[in-house]
Amino acid sequence: MSRGVVAKARERRFYDNKYQSALIAQFINVLMIDGKKRVAEKIVYSCFDRLSEEVSSTPDDIMRDVFTNLLPTIELKPCRVGGVTYQVPIPVQNARGVALALKWLKQSSSKVAKKATVSFSEGLYREIRDALNGRGEAIKIKENAQRMAEANRAFAHFRWFGNKNKNKVKRTNNNLFLR
Template structure:
């Protein structure tokens, strides 16, 4: 037995929405152990989504956030492997848990690159863009899929 299975991390639901996925997102959003700040940023972003969304659709901000995460989930990832003196990119299918993690990281990283004033505004606008299937995070996800499609010939070299 070479590989030891990792214990699955237990997440507790967040105080406002009672959702485990929200607490996972907040853990990724948190920097330097400042969880209360991460909660404030996320909840302000959700309030901003509610404010912006009342004009357009009658969906709750949590539904919009979940749909945007679903839109961002990549099915495959690219891993490098050294073969015969050259590195080749191998597409590897992702499990559902890893898809969620990748989507969360795509969303947060794309939000930090935006030009809005505060992180909560950046996050809110990036969530809305991902919900409408546009924006930087969607471009990155599509780029991952394009690279996987281009390197499909190497898919039999799985890890």
């Protein structure tokens, strides 16, 4: 039985081998297919080697710049009230925003690779480069999500019906990125 003590989220302690960054390690885990982590690492490291030569900054700084452009502030959650399902805009917590941005980056890079008939590594390179400059498929996905949330702003008062966590989300610069 609970005694009213809320468990705190544990600090992430996994880092990638080359750059010692938790954000890049999480990105590698998202890109990994069928447990082939070495293949995902090879793709990500080759992409960041090319980008760091072109942009002349560290891969960790590149990822942070990409995420400042890709992190969403609002997302839509379906909420059923009175037999009708509404798309309710809710603020995005930091960990969820990072997960969404990683998912969008993976989707858009595979889409770019298929469209241009190049390897996934090349598609990932192009998409990260475009996200650094504020354009590309991942940015379009984010803007579309923001646009849909703005369109459904009238249903924001239904936010607390379907949401179990009734605390307001606080977004500060300190906890914006993983360390």
